[in-house]
Amino acid sequence: MNYNLRQAQIIGSIGTAVFVILLLLLLLLVKMRHDIIDPPVNQVEVEMDMGDLGGTFGDGADGTPAPEVTTPPVEPITAPTPKPAPPAEPVMTQEDPSVVAARAEKKKAEEKRRQELAAEKAAKAAEQARIAAEQKAAAEKKAKEDKARALTAGAFGKGGTSTSGNGPGGDGTGLKPGNPLGKGKNNPKGVNIGRDVTNGTFFKPAYNADQEGKIVIRITVDKQGNVIGTDIIQGTTISDEALRNESKAMARKTKFNADPKAPEKQYGTITYEFKKR
Secondary structure (H helix, E strand, C coil): CHHHHHHHHHHHHHHHHHHHHHHHHHHHHHHHHHHHHCCCCCCCCCCCECHHHCCECCCCCCCCCCCCCCCCCCCCCCCCCCCCCCCCCCCCCCCCHHHHHHHHHHHHHHHHHHHHHHHHHHHHHHHHHHHHHHHHHHHHHHHHHHHHHHHHCCCCCCCCCCCCCCCCCCCCCCCCCCCCCCCCCCCCCCEECCCCECCCCCCCCCCCCCCCEEEEEEEEECCCCEEEEEEECCCCCCCCHHHHHHHHHHHHCCEECCCCCCCCCEEEEEEEEECCC
């Protein structure tokens, strides 16, 4: 049914178009025929002899001329004068000086703040470095003190007894030792033990340090008079490690008289005193 309706619409449209075309052709034909029969007449003044009519063409019945028909003048049509366009706003080729000044001031303030923050950061870092250096120095000092204290630990036990020397040694406890084993008869100053130093065997350490004070060394001597052990003990006031080691080496080179009646290990002290020159 839809197909038939569609076909009918198409046929109707074609018929309408044909009818319009035929009508236009008919009108065109009529116009051409009219132009052939009645050609257009130029506007030429023609006078006709009316003969018996007693007048000329265009006059009235009584022979009076027909009134002249005048065409009213046509006022010329003038085109409206266009309105002038409003002047364009001037294009700003340069920023407002106040805006430029404000931007420069803001940039200057930001740079100043950045420099202040950098200075604060540097000062904080310097302070932290100073504190770290002080802590390191304090730790090193404490380590040296602990080491010196460890070297003297156990050096103040009970003193032994001696059958020779100026007198017997007493029992020493606490921080201050007792007199260890008495003192030899002809020993150099600072040597405290119940035996004599063999001539030419006492050596002093070379002093090249920048400190003054004393180094106290506990020595262990066997029956033959050889120093078989050295320890730095309390009473030492010099912390220079090189000088302390040199003093221990010199103490070990010391030779005492042999004594078959002496104990297997006999203890005493050698004290070296140093003064700045």
